[in-house]
Amino acid sequence: MRDIILDGKKIQVDIVHKPIKHAYIRIKDRNSIFVTAGLHFSEQALSDLIRRHQQKLIRMLNSIQAQPLYEANQTAIFGKLFQIEERESSKTTIVVDHDRVVIAGKRKDLRWKALERYYQQEVINAATDLLADMNESLGREIRLSGITLKSQRMKTQLGSCMPAKRIIKLNSILGRFERRYLQAILIHELIHLQIRGHQEDFYRFLYRYLPNYHILRKELLTFLKQM
Structure with missing residues (x-):
């Protein structure tokens, strides 16, 4: 091996x-x-x-x-497939156990809302870890402290940046794919803290840290079309 x-x-x-x-x-x-x-x-x-x-x-x-990563009986967490097991319970909980995601709750709609909240938190946690890892690289050019990370399900955007408030919002759908895709979108939005538009300077900066950004984005959009 x-x-x-x-x-x-x-x-x-x-x-x-x-x-x-x-x-x-x-x-x-x-x-x-x-x-x-x-x-x-x-x-x-x-x-x-x-x-x-x-x-x-x-x-x-x-x-x-490119196969669907989110179905009624299975889901993916950062690229790894898990079987979904639903249980009725007065308390709404999510437990990830080896190859299963156990979702408990009183009603189906509440259980699926809980799963969405789980993804939001997982994306924030993973992005927080990525920020810490980038301190010695991207952090030399962009101040990475004082950033507020948020996550929600977005229909048209993978991420957004509010430079004045130093808020970066990430699509919770990113929690279903491998972390390298989250990293690509996060770096894209971090660069917007310094360069607001998508002019030549922006992409020159971006490709220094992610030479294969266009490939990652294309793959990600292809995956999303499957869902």
């Missing part, structure tokens, strides 16, 4: 050696690849195989990621 980087994302590679002549690759899930190869198949041969099929593998992995 080893890890590789494909399209900026860490992918786990599991390899099984068998008495065969050729090597075969298949996608296990959105985060892992399974390789069946000969008994004497080397690490270098594995690297060469993946390099030759890199673009095809990226397309296949992305096609898996």
